[in-house]
Amino acid sequence: MVGHKPPTLRIKIVSIPDGRLVPTLPLRLNYLLWIEDLVTLFTDKCKKNIIVGVDIGCGSACVYPLLAAKKFGWCMVGTESDEINYNSAQNNVKHNSLNKFIIVKNVTENIIFKGIIDDENVINDITFSKDELLQKQNSCTSEDAKQQCSDVSGTG
Numbered sequence: 001m002v003g004h005k006p007p008t009l010r011i012k013i014v015s016i017p018d019g020r021l022v023p024t025l026p027l028r029l030n031y032l033l034w035i036e037d038l039v040t041l042f043t044d045k046c047k048k049n050i051i052v053g054v055d056i057g058c059g060s061a062c063v064y065p066l067l068a069a070k071k072f073g074w075c076m077v078g079t080e081s082d083e084i085n086y087n088s089a090q091n092n093v094k095h096n097s098l099n100k101f102i103i104v105k106n107v108t109e110n111i112i113f114k115g116i117i118d119d120e121n122v123i124n125d126i127t128f129s130k131d132e133l134l135q136k137q138n139s140c141t142s143e144d145a146k147q148q149c150s151d152v153s154g155t156g
Contacts, residue, residue: 011066015091017084023063032067035126043125050075053126054116057081060088062104064128069101074126076102077116081109 016022039051051074055064058078065076078093080086089104105116117124 009067009070011070012092012095014095015088016060017088020060020085020088023059023061025063025067028063029067029071032064032071036072039125051125052117052123053077053128054079054124056127056129058085058089058104060085060092062089062092062102065102065104066092066096066098069098070096073101078102078104079107079116080104081107 011025043051051072053065053068053074053076055062055076055078058065058080060082062078065078068074068076078089080089083106086104086106093099093102093104107116
């Protein structure tokens, strides 16, 4: 991944399959502006200029990675367990020419963090996750389920 800010905020959402969520871009952008404020406030000033983020369950539009790459030049990894969403997200990244900024990875539902960032020298600065993933983790009761949920929560 290479991180330098692309010139414009124009985003082409070329593929949202039937029955999938259509994101509201202004709300997503506002959330990212808030995250940018937090990153600026809490990131070491001596740290590299490249911000790396992970969007767990990026969806078919891959909207957070697209906006983060276009607006801020952040490098993003989007994960998706749904095959239709994964293919659509890949298509949206490709059509926006953001392959140098965004990697979309196909993951299984119960192993969310493992193998997302392959380079052990890369430090993840931000992670986005949906509420249902947190609910899945909090609903664990048996020892087997707790092991599965520890795979979901990861260590970062």
